[in-house]
Each structure stands twice: as structure tokens, then as C-alpha cells.
Amino acid sequence: MIFKPWRRRAMFRRTVLGLLIIVPALVGAEFMAGALPQPGNVILDDATVVIFGLLMAWVTFGFWTALFGFCVFVARGTPPVLPAPDDTRFPQKPTALVVPVYKESPEHVAATIEVMYRGLEARGVLSRFEFYVLSDSDDPDACVREQWAWANLCHRLGGFDRIHYRRRRVNIKRKTGNIADFLRRWGQRHEYMIVLDADSLLSADTLLRLVTLMESNPGTGIIQTVPGIMRQTTLFGRMQQFANRLYGPMFAAGLAFWQLGDSYYWGHNAIIRVTPFMQHCNLPRLRGHAPLSGDILSHDFVEAALLRRAGWSTWLVSEIGGSWEETPPTLLDELKRDRRWCHGNLQHLRLLLAKGILATHRLMFINGAMSYITSVLWFVYLLLGTAILAWHALVPPDYFPAGHGLFPVWPVWHRGLAVVLLALTLLILFLPKFLAVLLAVLQRRSKGFGGAPRLLASMLLELVHASLLAPVRMLFHSCFVLASLAGGGVHWGPQRREAHGTSWHDALRFHIPGTLLAIAWGAFAYSLDPEFLWWLIPVLGALVIAIPLSVYTSRTRAGRWAHRLGLFLTPEEQAPPAEIMELECALDRCVGAAVRAAGGFRAAIVDPYVNAVVIARLSPAARHYSEEAAISRDLQRAKLLARGTLALDHREQLAILRDRALLLQLHAEVWALPPGRASQWLSPEFAELRKWRPSWCGV
Amino acid sequence: MAHNTENCADVRERLRTYAQALDLDCGNDCIEAISANVSTLFDSLKLLRKQLAADFGGDFLAFRLRQGFAANEADFRPPPLERQPLPPAPLAHGTLPAMD
Numbered sequence: 001m002i003f004k005p006w007r008r009r010a011m012f013r014r015t016v017l018g019l020l021i022i023v024p025a026l027v028g029a030e031f032m033a034g035a036l037p038q039p040g041n042v043i044l045d046d047a048t049v050v051i052f053g054l055l056m057a058w059v060t061f062g063f064w065t066a067l068f069g070f071c072v073f074v075a076r077g078t079p080p081v082l083p084a085p086d087d088t089r090f091p092q093k094p095t096a097l098v099v100p101v102y103k104e105s106p107e108h109v110a111a112t113i114e115v116m117y118r119g120l121e122a123r124g125v126l127s128r129f130e131f132y133v134l135s136d137s138d139d140p141d142a143c144v145r146e147q148w149a150w151a152n153l154c155h156r157l158g159g160f161d162r163i164h165y166r167r168r169r170v171n172i173k174r175k176t177g178n179i180a181d182f183l184r185r186w187g188q189r190h191e192y193m194i195v196l197d198a199d200s201l202l203s204a205d206t207l208l209r210l211v212t213l214m215e216s217n218p219g220t221g222i223i224q225t226v227p228g229i230m231r232q233t234t235l236f237g238r239m240q241q242f243a244n245r246l247y248g249p250m251f252a253a254g255l256a257f258w259q260l261g262d263s264y265y266w267g268h269n270a271i272i273r274v275t276p277f278m279q280h281c282n283l284p285r286l287r288g289h290a291p292l293s294g295d296i297l298s299h300d301f302v303e304a305a306l307l308r309r310a311g312w313s314t315w316l317v318s319e320i321g322g323s324w325e326e327t328p329p330t331l332l333d334e335l336k337r338d339r340r341w342c343h344g345n346l347q348h349l350r351l352l353l354a355k356g357i358l359a360t361h362r363l364m365f366i367n368g369a370m371s372y373i374t375s376v377l378w379f380v381y382l383l384l385g386t387a388i389l390a391w392h393a394l395v396p397p398d399y400f401p402a403g404h405g406l407f408p409v410w411p412v413w414h415r416g417l418a419v420v421l422l423a424l425t426l427l428i429l430f431l432p433k434f435l436a437v438l439l440a441v442l443q444r445r446s447k448g449f450g451g452a453p454r455l456l457a458s459m460l461l462e463l464v465h466a467s468l469l470a471p472v473r474m475l476f477h478s479c480f481v482l483a484s485l486a487g488g489g490v491h492w493g494p495q496r497r498e499a500h501g502t503s504w505h506d507a508l509r510f511h512i513p514g515t516l517l518a519i520a521w522g523a524f525a526y527s528l529d530p531e532f533l534w535w536l537i538p539v540l541g542a543l544v545i546a547i548p549l550s551v552y553t554s555r556t557r558a559g560r561w562a563h564r565l566g567l568f569l570t571p572e573e574q575a576p577p578a579e580i581m582e583l584e585c586a587l588d589r590c591v592g593a594a595v596r597a598a599g600g601f602r603a604a605i606v607d608p609y610v611n612a613v614v615i616a617r618l619s620p621a622a623r624h625y626s627e628e629a630a631i632s633r634d635l636q637r638a639k640l641l642a643r644g645t646l647a648l649d650h651r652e653q654l655a656i657l658r659d660r661a662l663l664l665q666l667h668a669e670v671w672a673l674p675p676g677r678a679s680q681w682l683s684p685e686f687a688e689l690r691k692w693r694p695s696w697c698g699v
Numbered sequence: 700m701a702h703n704t705e706n707c708a709d710v711r712e713r714l715r716t717y718a719q720a721l722d723l724d725c726g727n728d729c730i731e732a733i734s735a736n737v738s739t740l741f742d743s744l745k746l747l748r749k750q751l752a753a754d755f756g757g758d759f760l761a762f763r764l765r766q767g768f769a770a771n772e773a774d775f776r777p778p779p780l781e782r783q784p785l786p787p788a789p790l791a792h793g794t795l796p797a798m799d
Contacts, residue, residue, distance in 0.1 A: 151775070155767075184785055187781070278785055282785045608717070608721050609721075609763055611763075612760055613768075615760055617775045620772075664760075668741070671740070675709055
């Protein structure tokens with residue numbers, strides 16, 4: 001393996017970090033042992049102390065990472081930089097920008113591609129980049145809309161030779177299979193690939209910077225940017241956006257400080273060297289039956305570990321801006337995404353003992369799994385606290401335990417020690433947020449957040465919100481962990497990115513069990529000792545108000561209201577970068593053009609242009625059908641003409657979308673239906689729609 | 700395929716709708732001429748398509764792609780396949796015993 005000069009530095013920093021985590025965890029656990037009421041139940045006490053130690057280790061890990069980041073900024077002004085020339089060069093090697101999609105908004109995907117395409121074109125480097133939309137969508141309507149959006153995008157940009165669309169018929173291995181399929185087909189055409197999510201946006205400067213970094217560092221396999229959150233409108237989304245913008249750079253700098261070339265890959269907004277990725281990162285399925293078997297959902301961590309195992313370094317470059325993504329707009333949407341992430345991160349535990357993986361990446365696997373396991377630990381910790389209370393309330397004290405001296409053993413509880421421990425824990429949890437505010441003020445960035453007073457107010461409100469959400473997340477994450485360990489599968493659905501708000505019905509359905517649990521738990525604790533309820537109020541209270549909290553924070557009206565008050569502002573909101581402004585314009589254009597294909601499968605048959613796009617993508621070679629297949633095909637055609645699109649299921653519709661001859665035939669036949677039978681196809685709305693004339697369509 | 704004889708007004712209306720769907724300003728004369736000569740919807744639409752695609756060797760698909768997207772059919776195809784096989788999943792090297 002090539003000697004890497006940063007490895008010694010990394011080793012030292014990680015050793016220091018390890019000590020800074022372990023020592024406070026041990027000291028904290030010792031304090032906790034002293035703070036528990038005595039004499040108590042040994043099993044309950046020991047379990048509480050152990051779990052507290054683990055939780056302390058977890059929170060101190062975040063604390064020190066943030067503190068490292070703070071120190072890096074204060075000491076150097078900028079985070080550590082991967083060696084590269086100051087300016088970007090004309091890329092020597094071709095780069096693919098790949099966008100795996102699964103039933104995402106095709107207009108949004110098209111709009112982000114348009115912004116990046118135009119940016120690269122303006123810098124005169126477009127010839128070194130190609131875009132690939134890699135669809136795994138299995139819904140016929142979505143497939144048609146995707147193809148239509150792609151065709152319009154290519155036409156608008158003149159980019160048929162640079163923007164490619166490919167749809168897989170079978171979604172083997174989900175996103176990893178999608179990328180692997182791209183690599184098999186076209187991997188050798190490109191030296192690098194930049195992986196994007198459906199909502200990813202990178203500025204042209206950042207794209208060029210990434211390529212330059214790759215070309216300047218030939219031993220680097222992955223360079224991960226730190227995406228900022230953009231375009232949030234709900235109160236929940238805006239608070240997440242604010243938190244990401246304020247705390248994100250500091251945390252990222254801290255991570256980069258101790259990870260150096262053994263860093264994370266987050267699955268998108270990153271550049272990858274294609275050849276080693278193809279050689280070493282073909283992910284297998286996890287063997288066996290549930291739990292945690294099958295496709296690796298959180299593939300990115302594993303890919304980074306495998307690439308690193310092969311000797312290629314992986315870097316997190318927090319100093320590069322111009323990288324954005326969107327975030328789930330509501331709490332429920334975030335929790336749905338977490339269900340998938342939780343399962344994926346727990347799967348990493350099965351890879352802990354895989355040969356050749358570096359210790360740092362093994363720790364990252366543990367760290368990822370702990371993101372969710374700590375919720376279970378916290379939940380159990382609270383249960384244990386209540387059980388200890390019940391023990392002391394219900395079991396009469398034994399003043400003269402066996403083997404003790406002449407004097408009675410009085411029950412004691414060092415309340416002061418418990419308060420100190422709680423205060424220390426809160427300090428560890430919240431100090432990084434105050435440091436982030438301080439950093440923004442020191443770096444004169446507070447104006448971008450609305451000025452120092454508003455920045456502080458926003459941070460305090462975000463802190464309260466995060467504190468209220470923590471117990472809700474704890475409960476859900478605990479359920480997710482248990483469900484995954486019990487062998488529950490994970491539904492692979494599209495991520496919702498638009499802000500539609502959470503209905504009361506949905507909030508009630510998802511949060512009512514937690515609310516009822518909190519009420520019952522509180523009543524039980526109160527019956528044992530009214531004073532103990534105060535210790536549980538921050539947790540139980542948050543669960544009790546989870547329903548209205550979930551509903552109100554999901555609303556865009558609340559988000560706008562906060563914006564008017566100058567709360568949760570971000571520099572990107574105050575002075576949007578050119579790319580984000582262009583994205584809004586591009587979205588308008590794409591959404592406008594999409595009207596024509598809104599009917600999805602029906603449009604593919606009726607609309608002459610949508611029909612042409614779908615057909616043009618199919619091979620003109622004549623297909624031979626067996627007698628049985630031909631009969632089935634005729635039957636489907638007849639059903640479709642007689643009863644409309646509802647007569648066929650998705651599988652049958654997808655088969656028709658792959659049948660060039662049948663699509664041509666159906667288009668001709670539908671338009672020739674007599675007026676009575678044509679109404680379901682050529683409805684009045686359809687006629688109205690046709691009157692809309694796209695600007696691109698010249699005669 | 701059954702082609703019923705429709706009345707002329709229906710044929711004219713359908714031809715107009717189809718022309719609208721193509722974002723074309725087909726003159727009344729053209730539509731009148733087709734509907735007067737051909738009595739079935741199917742045949743009249745076929746004739747319209749044939750006339751529109753006259754400059755494309757009768758290829759109506761080529762007409763639509765040129766008209767709508769200023770493109771050829773080849774533009775809609777993905778780049779040629781390379782069929783580069785990926786190395787087998789890491790267990791094949793005997794290094795990840797936990798995986799297939």
C-alpha cells in the first residue's frame with residue numbers, strides 16, 4: 001500500500017478522540033453509580049450505570065467532533081484541505097453525473113440537471129461531462145413522465161448527446177444495482193462519476209473543483225462534499241435547514257479533522273473514481289434470512305470501507321460550498337426515511353468482522369448503528385429509572401442487610417449529584433449549538449442568519465424544537481430497531497420532497513401510541529412519587545404534544561410566519577446563490593412542459609408527442625411473439641380500447657410501454673374510435689390540454 | 700379492424716382535435732379535403748398523418764420527433780453499450796465471509 005502521509009496524523013487525532021470519549025464515559029458512569037438511590041437493586045443499578053456510560057460516550061462523541069470543528073475554524077480559519085491547486089483546471093478526463101431515481105418528481109430532476117448543464121456550458125467545460133438519469137421506476141405513469149421530462153430537457157438544452165435516460169426493467173439490488181448497471185453499461189467511458197440524488201444540486205464551480213481535486217490526488221477514491229439544505233418552506237424544514245447551515249460546517253470540519261482520508265461517503269453529492277469503484281465495490285446481498293439480510297440499504301458506508309480497504313483514500317471536504325440537497329419537509333417524512341436508514345445502518349453490524357476493513361470504518365459502522373441503537377438505550381434507561389423508583393417506592397427498605405454491622409443502613413439519594421450530572425449532560429448536548437453561534441459571530445457570518453440577536457433567538461428556538469423532537473424520535477427509532485431485528489422488511493418507496501403538510505389524521509395515527517404511553521407512564525410515575533414526574537416531564541411532555549407539534553411544524557404557513565419574523569434565516573435564503581435562483585426558473589419551465597404528459601400511461605397512447613417519445617426510445621427491430629404471447633397481446637389491446645387504462649394493471653401497462661408496434665397501433669386506433677367510445681380517451685379536459693401550446697414546439 | 704363509416708362532421712372534428720394535439724395549424728381546406736374524400740375516421744387520420752410526414756418519407760414518427768424536439772430517432776437512444784462486466788462481489792475473493 002502506498003504510504004499516506006496523513007495516516008500518522010489521523011492515528012494521533014483518533015487516539016485523542018477515543019480518550020476524550022472513553023474517559024468522560026467512565027467518569028460519568030461512576031458519577032451515575034454514586035447518584036443512584038442506595039441501597040438499591042443491584043441489577044437495576046448496574047444496568048442503569050452501564051447504559052448511562054454508553055449514552056455518555058455517544059453524546060461526547062458528537063460534542064468533541066463539534067469542538068474539533070470549532071477549534072479548526074478558530075485556529076486556521078478554514079478546515080483541512082485536500083491538496084489541490086488554487087484554481088480549477090479544464091478537466092482532463094470525462095466525468096459522468098449520475099442521478100439514480102425511483103418514482104421521483106421528473107421535473108425536479110430535470111430542473112437540477114438543467115442548472116448544472118447550463119453552468120458547465122457557461123464555463124466551456126461541458127464537453128467533459130455527461131448526465132445519466134438512471135430510472136428504477138416501476139410505475140407506468142412515472143415512467144412516461146420521466147421520459148417526457150427528459151426529452152423536453154434535451155430539446156431545451158440541445159443536449160440529446162449529453163443527457164441520457166435509462167430505465168431498468170428489473171430493480172435488482174435497488175440503488176446499488178442501479179449504479180452497478182450503469183457501470184456495467186457505460187462505466188468505462190468515464191474516469192469519474194459524480195453521484196447525485198434526485199434533489200441534489202451542485203454548482204458548476206463545485207463540479208469543476210471536485211474533478212480538479214480528483215486529478216490532483218490520484219490516490220483518492222471518493223471525495224464527499226457537505227451538502228447544505230435548500231428550498232425548505234415548512235417550519236420543520238426551515239428549522240432543519242437552519243440547523244444544517246449553522247451547525248453543519250462545524251460538525252463537518254470536526255469529522256474531516258479526525259477522519260482525514262478514511263472518511264464517509266454519504267451516497268450522493270460526491271465524486272468517485274470509477275475504475276477502482278467498479279473493481280472493489282460491487283456489493284453483494286447479505287446472506288441468509290431476516291433479520292438484516294438481503295440488499296444492503298445503506299450502501300454508501302460500505303462502499304467507502306471497501307474502497308478504503310483496497311487502498312484508495314476517501315475524503316470529506318467540508319470547505320467546498322456549492323453543494324445542496326433537500327430534506328424531508330415534515331417530521332413524519334423524516335421518520336419514514338429513518339426507517340430505511342435504520343435498517344441499513346444495522347445491517348452494517350453484520351460486516352463488522354469482514355476481513356480487511358480498516359478499524360476506522362468498523363468504528364463508523366458501529367457509529368452508524370449507534371445512531372439508532374442509542375434510542376433503544378435511552379428508552380431502556382428511562383424504563384430503568386422508573387423501575388428503580390418503583391423498587392424504592394414498593395419494596396420496604398432493609399435497614400439491616402445481612403453481613404452488615406450494628407448500625408442501620410439508611411436510604412440515601414444524592415439529589416445534588418444527579419442534578420450536576422443532568423447539567424453536565426445538557427452542557428455536552430447543547431454547548432456545540434452555542435459554539436456554532438459564536439463561530440458565526442466571530443466569522444462575521446451572523447448577518448446571513450438575520451443578525452446576531454435573531455441568530456441567537458433562532459438557535460434557542462431550534463434547541464427547544466430539537467429537545468421536543470428527541471423523545472419522539474427516540475420512540476420511533478426504538479420501534480425501527482426492534483422491527484429490523486425482528487425481521488421486518490423495509491418498504492422501498494420514493495422519498496417525498498414536496499411540502500404538503502401532515503394531516504391531523506396522519507399525525508394521530510402515527511403519534512397516538514406514543515402519546516398514550518407517555519400519559520400512562522406519567523400517571524404511573526406520579527402514583528409512585530409525584531416529584532419523580534418532574535424528571536420525566538421533558539420526555540413525556542414532548543410525547544404528549546407530539547401530535548400538534550408534528551402537524552403545526554409541517555405547515556408552510558408556519559414556515560412563512562417564522563420567515564417574516566426573521567427566524568431560522570439562512571444565508572442562502574437571504575441572498576440565494578445563482579444556482580438556486582436558476583433552479584426555481586428551471587422548475588417553472590419543467591413543470592410547464594410536464595402538463596402534457598400528466599396523464600402518464602394514457603398520454604403515452606393518446607398524445608402524439610408523448611407517444612413519439614416513448615416509441616423512439618424502443619428498438620425498431622421487429623419482435624417475434626409466440627402464439628400464446630400474441631393472443632395475450634391482442635387481448636390486452638382489446639381490453640384497453642374497450643375499457644380504458646384501468647382495464648390493465650401496472651405490469652401489463654409496462655409491457656405495452658416496451659412494445660413499439662403496439663404503441664404505434666394503439667395511438668392510431670384510439671384516435672379512430674367512434675365519438676361514443678372515444679370519450680374516455682379524448683375527454684374534454686384532454687381537448688383543453690391540447691390547446692396549451694408549449695413554447696418549444698415550433699411549426 | 701372494423702372501420703365504421705362516420706358522418707363527415709365527426710371526421711372533421713376529430714381531424715381538428717388531432718391537429719391541435721400536434722400543435723399544428725392545419726387549415727380548414729386541408730381538413731375539408733381529407734374528410735370529403737375519406738369516409739372513416741381511421742382512414743382520414745391515416746391520410747392526415749401521411750400528408751404531414753410526406754417530407755419524412757411517410758415516417759410519421761420521424762415527423763413528430765422533428766416537429767416536437769428537432770431531433771432524430773437516434774437521438775433518443777442511450778449511448779452504445781459496453782457491457783463491461785463488474786468483478787464478482789467481494790466474497791468471491793474470500794474476504795467478506797459475512798456476505799454472499
